[in-house]
Structures are given as C-alpha cells and as structure tokens.
Amino acid sequence: MRAMIAALSMGLLAMAPGSAHAGGDPEAGKAKSAVCAGCHGIDGNSTNPQWPKLAGQHAIYLVTAVHAYKSGARKNSLMKPMVQELSDEDIEDLAAFYSSQKQK
Amino acid sequence: MRAMIAALSMGLLAMAPGSAHAGGDPEAGKAKSAVCAGCHGIDGNSTNPQWPKLAGQHAIYLVTAVHAYKSGARKNSLMKPMVQELSDEDIEDLAAFYSSQKQK
Numbered sequence: 001m002r003a004m005i006a007a008l009s010m011g012l013l014a015m016a017p018g019s020a021h022a023g024g025d026p027e028a029g030k031a032k033s034a035v036c037a038g039c040h041g042i043d044g045n046s047t048n049p050q051w052p053k054l055a056g057q058h059a060i061y062l063v064t065a066v067h068a069y070k071s072g073a074r075k076n077s078l079m080k081p082m083v084q085e086l087s088d089e090d091i092e093d094l095a096a097f098y099s100s101q102k103q104k
Numbered sequence: 105m106r107a108m109i110a111a112l113s114m115g116l117l118a119m120a121p122g123s124a125h126a127g128g129d130p131e132a133g134k135a136k137s138a139v140c141a142g143c144h145g146i147d148g149n150s151t152n153p154q155w156p157k158l159a160g161q162h163a164i165y166l167v168t169a170v171h172a173y174k175s176g177a178r179k180n181s182l183m184k185p186m187v188q189e190l191s192d193e194d195i196e197d198l199a200a201f202y203s204s205q206k207q208k
Contacts, residue, residue, distance in 0.1 A: 049162035052169075056160075056207045058153035074178060103160045103207040 024059065024089070029097025032090055035082065044098040055101035062095035128163065128193070133201025136194055139186065148202040159205035166199035 033042075036054075040046045044055035054062060068074035070083045070091075086094070137146075140158075144150045148159030158166060172178035174187045174195075190198070 046162070049164040050168070051162075052165045053161055057157055058150070058155075060153040061156045064154070 024063075024092030024094070024096030026093070026096040026100040029093035029095070032094055033097055036094065039078075040098075043101045043104075045101070045104045053103055054098035056103040057099055059092075059095040059099035062098055063091055066091045066095070128167075128196030128198070128200030130197070130200040130204040133197035133199070136198055137201055140198065143182075144202075147205045147208075149205070149208045157207055158202035160207040161203055163196075163199040163203035166202055167195055170195045170199070 039048065039051045040054050044057075045053050065074065066083050066086065069076055069079040070086065072080065083091070143152065143155045144158050148161075149157050169178065170187050170190065173180055173183040174190065176184065187195070
C-alpha cells in the first residue's frame with residue numbers, strides 16, 4: 001500500500017508543470033551542455049564509470065533527476081551547484097538533448 | 105575546493121570493497137533480475153519513461169546507486185524495499201547484467 005501511494009505520488013509529480021514532460025529542444029540543450037560534458041561526455045557517454053551515461057536515457061527521468069538535485073531531494077554535492085542556476089526550460093532542453101543521443 | 109574534496113571522497117568510495125568495483129557475474133545477475141524487470145524492463149530498457157533505463161549503464165555507477173538506495177543516502181521509497189535484502193554480491197551481479205545489455 002505504501003508502495004502504491006508512493007507510485008501514485010510519483011505519477012502526480014511526473015504530471016506537474018515543468019517537472020517531467022519532455023518538451024525540450026535538443027539543439028538548445030546541446031548548446032547548454034558544455035559544462036555537463038566535463039563529467040558526462042560531449043554526447044552524454046561518460047568515460048569515467050563513476051558518472052552515469054545520460055545518452056539515450058528517458059528525458060522525463062532526466063528532468064525529474066535534475067529537479068531532485070536542484071531541490072536537494074536527491075543530495076549530491078557535485079550536482080547541486082551544477083544545476084542550481086538552471087531554469088525549467090534549461091533542464092528540459094538538456095534532457096531532450098541527452099535523450100536524443102545514442103548510448104555507446 | 106569543496107567540489108574537489110567531494111570528488112576525492114567519491115573516488116575513495118569507489119575504491120571501497122564491495123561498493124563499486126565491477127566484478128559481478130552477468131549470468132547470475134540475469135537470474136536475480138526478475139523482480140527488477142517489472143519497472144526496468146527484462147533487459148534494463150524500461151518502457152515507462154519515469155523509470156531509468158539501466159541497459160548499458162556503467163556497472164560501477166549502478167553498484168554505487170544501489171548501495172545508496174540501500175543505505176538511504178539516496179532516498180526513494182520504491183527502491184529502498186526492493187534493494188534492502190540484496191547482498192554486495194547480488195548488487196554486483198545485477199550491475200554486471202544490466203551494464204552488459206544493449207540500450208534500445
């Protein structure tokens with residue numbers, strides 16, 4: 001039951017404006033991704049296995065993850081300062097870019 | 105400086121026994137993955153875009169993520185009960201399996 005409530009809550013979260021729809025612009029996201037490339041690779045294929053590959057990942061998942069880093073719901077001392085200044089549009093653009101890339 | 109300390113800490117974490125080396129057995133992981141498949145797909149390609157694709161992800165990243173769910177460092181009310189009973193070996197086997205799969 002708790003799992004069901006959690007699943008429903010996350011479903012509602014996914015429908016919240018700006019939090020999880022995949023309406024970003026991949027070209028705009030590419031232009032904004034330079035600072036991410038240091039760890040995640042130019043095309044989202046990180047070479048250091050400590051950092052996740054983002055290439056080909058679901059955009060909605062990426063949007064949700066970045067919002068969680070930004071809010072502190074998902075605690076990460078490296079990611080928080082990287083995403084702190086991103087707007088909802090920036091986050092959606094970046095997610096659209098990475099999800100459009102091919103995993104290698 | 106703080107970022108550097110965090111990076112060093114995560115580097116040390118990655119070297120800790122059982123936490124992040126990719127020594128798992130993909131075949132054993134496949135056999136253990138049935139319960140994960142409901143959300144993440146049989147081969148780690150989740151069809152629901154709320155759940156991340158695991159196929160082709162770095163094994164070390166997957167190991168670290170599951171340990172973080174298990175310890176509560178990464179809070180997730182759906183994932184915590186799913187990983188609570190996994191041993192270090194289970195986690196490495198699962199990570200080896202998913203990282204060996206092809207992202208679709």
